[in-house]
Amino acid sequence: MRSIIYVDGFNLYYGALKGGPHRWLNLDRYFALLRTDDDVQRIWYFTAVIAGPRRSRQLAYLQALKATPRVAIQYGQYKEKVVRCTVAECDCAGLREFRVPEEKGTDVNIAVQMLDDAYQGLADRLVLVSGDSDLVPAIRTVKRRFPEIQVIVYVPARDPRRGAARQLRTAADKDKTLPLDLLRRAQFDVVVQTPKGSVVRPDAWA
Numbered sequence: 001m002r003s004i005i006y007v008d009g010f011n012l013y014y015g016a017l018k019g020g021p022h023r024w025l026n027l028d029r030y031f032a033l034l035r036t037d038d039d040v041q042r043i044w045y046f047t048a049v050i051a052g053p054r055r056s057r058q059l060a061y062l063q064a065l066k067a068t069p070r071v072a073i074q075y076g077q078y079k080e081k082v083v084r085c086t087v088a089e090c091d092c093a094g095l096r097e098f099r100v101p102e103e104k105g106t107d108v109n110i111a112v113q114m115l116d117d118a119y120q121g122l123a124d125r126l127v128l129v130s131g132d133s134d135l136v137p138a139i140r141t142v143k144r145r146f147p148e149i150q151v152i153v154y155v156p157a158r159d160p161r162r163g164a165a166r167q168l169r170t171a172a173d174k175d176k177t178l179p180l181d182l183l184r185r186a187q188f189d190v191v192v193q194t195p196k197g198s199v200v201r202p203d204a205w206a
Contacts, residue, residue: 001037001038001039001123001124001125001150002038002039002041002122002123002124002125003035003038003039003040003041003123003124003125003126003127004040004041004042004043004044004117004122004123004125004126004127005027005031005035005040005042005043005044005127005128005129006044006046006110006113006114006126006127006128006129006130007027007043007044007045007046007129007130008046008106008107008110008128008129008130008131008132008156009045009046009047009106010047010048010103010106011129011130011131011132011156012129012130012156012178014156015131015155015156015157015158015178016156016157016158016178016180016183017156017183020183021184021205022183022184022186022187023061023205024061024064024187024188024201024202024205025183025186025187025188026064026068026186026187026188027043027045027065027068027071027186028043028068028069028070028071029185029186029187030182030183030186031043031127033182033185033186034154034179034182035127038125038127040070041070041122041123042070042072042122043068043070043071043072044071044072044073044074044110044113045065045071045072045073045074046073046074046075046076046106046109046110047062047073047074047075047076047106048075048076048077048078048103048104048105048106049062049075049078050078051078056202057202057204057205060199060200060201060202061202063192063194063196063199064188064192064194064199066194067192067193067194067195067199074109074113075105076103076104076105076106076108076109077103077104077105078103078104079104106132107132107134107135110128110130110135110138111135111137111138114126114128114138114139114142115138115141115142118142118145118146118149119145123149124148124149124150125149125150125151125152126142126149126150126151126152127152127153127154128151128152128153128154128168128172129153129154129156129178130153130155130156130165130168131155131156131157131165131168132165132168133165133167133168135168136167136168136171139151139153139168139171139172140171143171143173150173150174151171151172151173151174152172152173152174152175152176153165153168153169153171153172153174153175153176154175154176154177154178155168155169155175155176155177155178156178157177157178158180188201
């Protein structure tokens with residue numbers, strides 16, 4: 001079956017990759033191992049370029065992904081928002097406000113892309129990698145308009161208990177926890193050749 005895969009990049013990173021040894025992940029190779037019976041048409045990777053000291057590592061990874069022909073990247077926005085401390089015992093002077101980073105736009109981008117692909121008839125199966133319940137309406141709309149299209153959800157989670165992302169799992173035709181045992185078999189080479197030159201795996205990810 002023709003399939004299109006939609007990867008929530010931040011959800012994948014924080015749910016399955018952060019702090020582990022397999023962050024230099026070749027998505028094309030990984031999904032070839034995971035979806036052996038699928039004719040994968042496209043792998044959409046949704047993310048936002050971060051700020052701060054980890055930005056260079058992320059940019060290196062994005063360059064490596066761009067070297068794989070079936071992977072396409074869609075960008076959201078990475079902003080800071082002001083949050084006010086509500087801890088009653090806090091003795092901090094002043095306004096008790098601080099800035100925290102926030103990713104914006106990924107859930108909307110995924111939803112729009114899924115619906116656009118469904119309306120164009122580009123796939124028989126949509127495979128979503130996320131645990132974000134904001135994507136439930138998109139899945140339900142696809143199923144209502146195109147009941148013949150199968151929707152499969154993989155939830156990135158180190159804890160395999162099914163309590164995580166219950167609404168998202170229920171909305172899909174099938175749901176699974178993303179297999180972590182395949183990650184080590186789907187790593188890029190240390191040096192990846194791209195049309196713009198070579199990119200090297202960050203030392204912190206070795």
